[in-house]
Amino acid sequence: MDQKLARRRFLKIGGATAAALAGSVTTAGIAWSSPTAPPTRLTDGVFTLGVASGDPLHDRVVIWTRLAGNPLALDGSGGMPSRPVAVSWEVAHDERFTRLVRRGMTMARREDAHTVHVDVGGLEPARWYYYRFRAEGQLSPVGRTRTAPAPGDLPSSxxxxxxxxxxxxxxxxxxxxxxxxxxxxxxxxxxxxxxxxxxxxxxxxxxxxxxxxxxxxxxxxxxxxxxxxxxxxxxxxxxxxxxxxxxxxxxxxxxxxxxxxxxxxxxxxxxxxxxxxxxxxxxxxxxxxxxxxxxxxxxxxxxxxxxxxxxxxxxxxxxxxxxxxxxxxxxxxxxxxxxxxxxxxxxxxxxxxxxxxxxxxxxxxxxxxxxxxxxxxxxxxxxxxxxxxxxxxxxxxxxxxxxxxxxxxxxxxxxxxxxxxxxxxxxxxxxxxxxxxxx
Missing domain, CATH: 3.60.21.70 (Alkaline phosphatase D (PhoD))
Incomplete structure (x- = not known):
């Protein structure tokens, strides 16, 4: 769990009933281009609601975020435009993302409240990972998550x-x-x-x-x-x-x-x-x-x-x-x-x-x-x-x-x-x- 989880702002994110904890927040500045060029610029701070993860299996975990420049917008839009937004994601062994494990791109759409919900597979059992998102030049906080042990393993605790x-x-x-x-x-x-x-x-x-x-x-x-x-x-x-x-x-x-x-x-x-x-x-x-x-x-x-x-x-x-x-x-x-x-x-x-x-x-x-x-x-x-x-x-x-x-x-x-x-x-x-x- 990153240190921002204790802040009131975290409480607006979608909850994890069985959420794997996120780790310490960082803004490691690795630049990589967005898959599409936006027709209009997003407002600054679209990752105000942080990141979350949950439902760990031995080889996969779900990672989540929601884009919302203004989470309290009265129209429920989160301050986002009506258009879809391309969001890239990365999973790595280290919080500086020098050892990438998985990466990809998905779309955050208005009909889904501009949420991003990725079921990341191909991971190793009983291991901590770091993950983050990027949307049109803006980088999310870094979360820490972990996978469950392998089915045949008997963990000590x-x-x-x-x-x-x-x-x-x-x-x-x-x-x-x-x-x-x-x-x-x-x-x-x-x-x-x-x-x-x-x-x-x-x-x-x-x-x-x-x-x-x-x-x-x-x-x-x-x-x-x-x-x-x-x-x-x-x-x-x-x-x-x-x-x-x-x-x-x-x-x-x-x-x-x-x-x-x-x-x-x-x-x-x-x-x-x-x-x-x-x-x-x-x-x-x-x-x-x-x-x-x-x-x-x-x-x-x-x-x-x-x-x-x-x-x-x-x-x-x-x-x-x-x-x-x-x-x-x-x-x-x-x-x-x-x-x-x-x-x-x-x-x-x-x-x-x-x-x-x-x-x-x-x-x-x-x-x-x-x-x-x-x-x-x-x-x-x-x-x-x-x-x-x-x-x-x-x-x-x-x-x-x-x-x-x-x-x-x-x-x-x-x-x-x-x-x-x-x-x-x-x-x-x-x-x-x-x-x-x-x-």
Whole structure:
């Protein structure tokens, strides 16, 4: 992640739900001509929104930018002309681009909000790369990205951070500075990447991942699967588009919540997930999704969390209990608070078998400034909760063949452009032993 990721301007770029981090920004001045001569000159500073990358496979990664000389233009054009703009791109082993690996050209078009979305293939596994774009003499910042390990490899470790809920009007996104210092392999964003309203079709269709394809119908396929060698399978779920309904909230433990026809993921996505869990050979099986999976009767009426879809959740709990997917690890956000929870086959029975664990991260800024608090084993009505906390920040997670560790990182403030951060608590789960323990 480059140092500009922590700045508020970064927040307008298309997000990466599983974004490979970009590196330090530079403007290495290597001149090479644009493939076409522009009929009219672009305004200066068309790379105001920076660069991003995401969806790493072992041999490829998606790189992204959007041309916008005036990102806040009221007509939604980003200050760009209506004509297409030729954009060249380069990928290299070094940030000075003396060892080029791939290069090419694509067109940024008005109907796509002048975004550039390149699926760069032919890369080496488990390797960092640098990338940049050029448009009519203007050079973008340099981003740093990486590929996933080869399918047969077992990495000694995998580091990533989870983030969610970043409201542009609620504060500075200072948690990203702390992520940069941790040098993670990935950032997994779990939802509410942007709160601003308005028509954003081009924004969503051209985020930096390869499976954002719009099928016939009102939704587009955002769920997908990544592999970190043999160490982990990461199922990125979509719990927003395929829910049975968006009617007013239902009683979380009422009859409607147990309706077998109610589904959180939709039939196709649920089958896709269960089939993988039943056949996975990975050491860790990660479910990265938007909303809390654990039971929380104190929440009350809900229709957008798993408590409102009990039969669907129970189906997944039973798959986890079967032992076929090793070491289930659920990631969630949404509630603007930290949680660490054991996942029970029967949440109503504290003695029920533990089938997996869940790490829930607080918001980046949503809810505004909040004091950091941590309570261990906090709720007698929810004995599966191991920790509940408040504050703003992210969760830094390290996975090895032997254990997974979650460090809950809280920033001191979101009211200033920069902030110190600290770990307020940490939890681990050992391979082959479902259940959380304090680190």
């Amino acid at each position: 995998w580091t990533f951070s989870i983030a969610s809920c970043q409201n542009y009007t609620a504060g500075y996104y200072t948690a990203y500075q702390d992520m940069l210092a941790g040098n993670p392999d990935l950032v997994v964003h779990l939802g509410d990447y942007i709160y601003e309203g308005g028509a954003q079709g081009a924004y969503w269709e051209h985020m930096p991942f390869r499976t954002a394809q719009r099928p016939a119908g009102p939704t587009m396929t955002l769920y997908r699967r990544l592999h970190w060698g043999r160490l982990a399978t990461i199922n990125m779920l979509d719990t927003r588009q395929y829910r049975s309904d968006h009617v007013p909230d239902i009683e979380a433990d009422g009859p409607a919540a147990w309706d077998p026809d109610r589904t959180m993921l939709g039939t196709e996505q649920m089958r896709w997930l269960v089939d993988d869990l039943n056949t996975s050979t990975s050491t860790w099986n990660v479910l990265a999704q938007q909303v809390p999976f654990f039971e929380d009767p104190d929440v009350g009426a809900e229709n957008d969390k798993w408590d409102g879809y009990r039969v669907s959740r129970q189906q997944l709990l039973e798959v986890m209990a079967s032992g076929r997917p090793r070491n289930p690890l659920v990631l969630s956000g949404d509630i603007h608070a930290n949680r660490a929870a054991d996942l029970k086959l029967d949440f109503d029975d504290p003695e029920s078998v533990t089938v997996g664990v869940e790490f829930t991260g607080t918001s980046i800024t949503s809810g505004g400034q909040a004091a950091a608090t941590v309570r261990h084993d906090p709720d007698p009505d929810n004995p599966h909760f191991r920790m509940a906390g408040t504050g703003r920040g992210h969760v830094a997670i390290t996975v090895t063949p032997q254990l997974a560790r979650a460090d809950y990182r809280i920033v001191d403030t979101v009211r200033q452009p920069t902030s110190a951060a600290r770990t307020v608590t940490s939890y681990v789960v050992e391979e082959g032993r479902a259940g959380l323990a304090p680190a």
